[in-house]
Amino acid sequence: MSQSISVNELPAVMNVYNRFPIELVKGKGSYVWDKEGKKYLDFTSGIATCNLGHVPEPVHKKLSEQLASLWHCSNLFAIPAQEELAQKLTYHSCYNQVFFCNSGAEANEAAIKLAKKYAKDQGNPERTEIVTFHHSFHGRTGTTMAATAQEKIHQGFEPIVSGFRYLPLNSKDVLSQIDNGKTTAVLVELVQGEGGVRPVEQEWIIALEDYCRQSDILLMVDEIQTGIGRTGTLFAYEQFGIKPDVMTLAKGLGSGFPVGAMLARQEVAASFQPGTHGSTFGGNPLAMTAGAATLDVMLDKQFFQEVVDKSRWLFEALHELKANFPIIKDVRGYGFLIGVEFSENAADIVAAFRDKGVIVLAAGEHVLRILPPLTATWEEIKVFIHTLTGILVEGENNTK
Ligand SMILES: *Cc1c(COP(=O)(O)O)cnc(C)c1O
Numbered sequence: 001m002s003q004s005i006s007v008n009e010l011p012a013v014m015n016v017y018n019r020f021p022i023e024l025v026k027g028k029g030s031y032v033w034d035k036e037g038k039k040y041l042d043f044t045s046g047i048a049t050c051n052l053g054h055v056p057e058p059v060h061k062k063l064s065e066q067l068a069s070l071w072h073c074s075n076l077f078a079i080p081a082q083e084e085l086a087q088k089l090t091y092h093s094c095y096n097q098v099f100f101c102n103s104g105a106e107a108n109e110a111a112i113k114l115a116k117k118y119a120k121d122q123g124n125p126e127r128t129e130i131v132t133f134h135h136s137f138h139g140r141t142g143t144t145m146a147a148t149a150q151e152k153i154h155q156g157f158e159p160i161v162s163g164f165r166y167l168p169l170n171s172k173d174v175l176s177q178i179d180n181g182k183t184t185a186v187l188v189e190l191v192q193g194e195g196g197v198r199p200v201e202q203e204w205i206i207a208l209e210d211y212c213r214q215s216d217i218l219l220m221v222d223e224i225q226t227g228i229g230r231t232g233t234l235f236a237y238e239q240f241g242i243k244p245d246v247m248t249l250a251k252g253l254g255s256g257f258p259v260g261a262m263l264a265r266q267e268v269a270a271s272f273q274p275g276t277h278g279s280t281f282g283g284n285p286l287a288m289t290a291g292a293a294t295l296d297v298m299l300d301k302q303f304f305q306e307v308v309d310k311s312r313w314l315f316e317a318l319h320e321l322k323a324n325f326p327i328i329k330d331v332r333g334y335g336f337l338i339g340v341e342f343s344e345n346a347a348d349i350v351a352a353f354r355d356k357g358v359i360v361l362a363a364g365e366h367v368l369r370i371l372p373p374l375t376a377t378w379e380e381i382k383v384f385i386h387t388l389t390g391i392l393v394e395g396e397n398n399t400k
Contacts, residue, residue: 049251059293062292101260186219230336313378314370356390
């Protein structure tokens with residue numbers, strides 16, 4: 001007997017997301033289209049994922065070729081595409097080796113495991129703890145949720161995985177609290193993304209790096225949102241004058257195709273040996289192809305110069321709006337990872353943008369998170385500022 005499904009029944013997908021009331025069916029460059037054919041300027045880039053815009057031609061071409069030859073190959077076989085992407089990543093960073101996985105949370109899981117194993121291998125088995133920072137976001141798995149220092153994300157999931165200690169970001173006073181004799185690593189976002197676009201202060205992160213070096217504690221940066229060009233350099237750490245021991249990547253790495261990576265310098269990476277870690281899908285040929293094709297676009301000499309010029313213009317325009325509209329409390333961020341803090345609810349601003357055909361995100365209650373594709377044109381950036389100006393003027397008129 002066949003079962004009939006009535007339209008009034010529960011949706012079959014679990015209810016874990018508050019979704020926008022738009023169904024997108026197509027994307028190209030900085031634009032997406034809904035099923036009614038309405039076009040939107042997408043300044044979310046799929047939450048810092050489609051950094052080259054939607055369906056970028058060079059990645060599309062390479063992925064199509066790979067799609068016709070080999071999709072999956074178990075990690076029991078040699079996968080030359082892994083070595084190719086790993087070479088690109090290590091050549092252009094301060095790391096020597098890469099582990100590939102499929103998501104940000106998985107990359108952080110790998111980093112956390114590596115930090116624990118490293119301490120054992122160094123003859124410090126008592127060092128099992130990892131320090132993370134208030135307002136951080138490191139993922140939704142059992143362990144990465146525990147690494148995330150936000151009460152609201154832990155709620156209901158007690159007992160929370162132990163082994164994490166939370167300290168305030170950018171506080172000089174906390175440096176001395178990092179090593180309690182049990183600490184193996186610090187995990188930090190250089191610009192906290194989900195937590196409200198909060199950058200670390202350069203002086204503080206340099207002091208933190210010095211402190212970690214002296215205490216033989218690993219400095220691990222979560223560049224899952226900041227990496228792959230988002231902040232105007234291939235990796236954000238380049239702008240802070242530091243060389244962390246471990247870095248995690250995901251979001252932008254595959255231009256929307258799921259790829260995660262954990263990078264480490266030689267001595268630390270050596271703690272992973274056959275049997276210590278692995279993944280079925282991690283490093284599959286399609287993912288590696290997407291990653292390599294994405295990096296090839298960004299490694300062009302001109303690429304970041306344009307991003308930096310456009311970012312500077314965008315920040316200047318936003319600061320000018322801040323000077324004219326008291327509803328804007330703060331403008332912060334790096335490159336194309338921009339937070340605008342409002343005295344009002346950011347969700348209302350996001351909705352106003354949507355009505356005008358522009359998609360943006362909130363990060364927390366009061367912060368508008370602006371994540372243009374790195375390939376956004378001058379014209380698109382001006383459309384965005386024009387739209388924001390319109391919303392601010394209307395807001396003022398409404399309160400008069
Ligand atoms: C998105 C994000 C993660 C989690 O990545 P998933 O792919 O969703 O598991 C972790 N850390 C940071 C900083 C992120 O922005």
